[in-house]
Amino acid sequence: MGQKIQAVKGMNDLLPVEQKDFRLTSAFWQAFEDTVSRWTRRFGYSQIRTPIVEQTGLFVRSIGEETDVVGKEMYTFADSNDTISLSLRPEGTASCLRAIVEHNLLYNSPQKLWYMGPMFRRERPQKGRYRQFHQVGVEALGYDGPDVDAEMIAMCADLWRELGISEHLALEINNLGNKEERAAHRSALVAYLQSHEDKLDEDSRRRMYTNPLRVLDSKNPDLQEICNAAPRLLDYLGEESMAHYTGFKNLLDALGIAYVENPRLVRGLDYYNLTVFEWTTDKLGAQATVCGGGRYNGLIGELGGKDAPAIGFAMGIERLLLLVNEYGRLKTESAPDVYMMQQPEGLAAAMRYAAQLRAAGFSVLQHCGAQSLKNQMKKADASGARFAVIVGESEAAQGEATLKDMQGGRGQQTVPAAALAEQLKQWKSE
Secondary structure (H helix, E strand, C coil): CCCCCCCCCCCCCCCCCCCCCCCCHHHHHHHHHHHHHHHHHHHHCCECCCCCEHHHHHHHHHCCCCHHHHHHCCCCEEEECCCEEEEECCCCCCHHHHHHHHHCCCCCCCCCEEEEEECCCCCCCCEECCCCCEEEEEECCCCCCCCHHHHHHHHHHHHHHHHHHHHHCCCEEECCHHHHHHHHHHHHHHHHHHHHHHHCCCCHHHHHHHHHHHHHHHHCHHHHHHHHCCCCCCHHHHHHHHHHHHHHHHHHHHHHHCEECCCCCCCCCCCEEEEEEEEEECCCCCCEEEEEEECCCCHHHHHCCCCCCCCEEEEHHHHHHHHHHHHHCCCCCCCCCCEEEEEEEHHHHHHHHHHHHCCCCCCCCEEECCCHHHHHHHHHHHHHEEEEEEHHHHHCCCCCEEEEEECCCCCCCEEHHHHHHHHHHHHHHC
């Protein structure tokens, strides 16, 4: 017997049954995916699907060469002819915008898009953080007012209500200003950090010159006093940026959405400007951020398109579903409507009846293999099916089937095969 080959560290199988390390089932995920499809449709967003593999340069230009994502975490490899560097996508916005520019989707009108799928980062695996993880992303492209910023927040709040987790999530917001305002703040921030360089940890000293905003996002408790006293970007905002921020907050107030202003909220990617936000929880340990995003008005131009305003957010599905599984609600529909059972002489008829029921809209689990009806009934009970249909030798000969109510008090009755679907519909509706 050959040696077992296991999954790559930090990349999980998603099984129909609960797993030891990741206890959510594929049925739970499917229910969430169905919920997301309905949710995005309610807000008028259309789905876009992009490749998992992109040219590495896409992420270098969009995310930033000095970020941890590009510098440390991406899975990058040479194409077979060694002329192109390729990477597994670490996030979805860059791929979405590459498609927008390549196919000129903003030529006639703005776009409201969403996507869902796997992303890859070589991080240390832990609860809620994996090397292959999955995100839902939402992007609104070509809109420059604070109204679409507020709509993004309203979308999230709507989903949290549907999932039953609103009380476990808090909204933090900030404004990063425009390029010139950030440059002025950066100079002041670097000078301030230099004056405290002897107290900074190694990671913060490295970031001080490459991405100083990220120093303010440090989780090192020894640096909190220094970070709290650092120059605030909000103090460098001009009239236009401040008006956008004020308009955004006014709309959130009008919608009754509570928020906390966090001047240290900067997000982890270089392309953000103006509005940034995060939805956080205290229920998942160190993995506090469930959803985050913001504006990236200059990114489309950086990727070769005509400059256009844009905003988006992404949520980690694994992290979110851990929260929903523990505190929220999500109805799964893994059990079939009907478990089809038969004796050998009734097999052909049973398969015909199963096909008829599926065509009528029922989900039917057909029993396979030669077992006694007693053992088949045990399997039917374990399946969670609401009804069982039995086709024995006599039923097959008479063109009939025996219908059994597995969860109610109707018992069982024999009906003509032509009336089977109608009888099941009647029982199901009662």
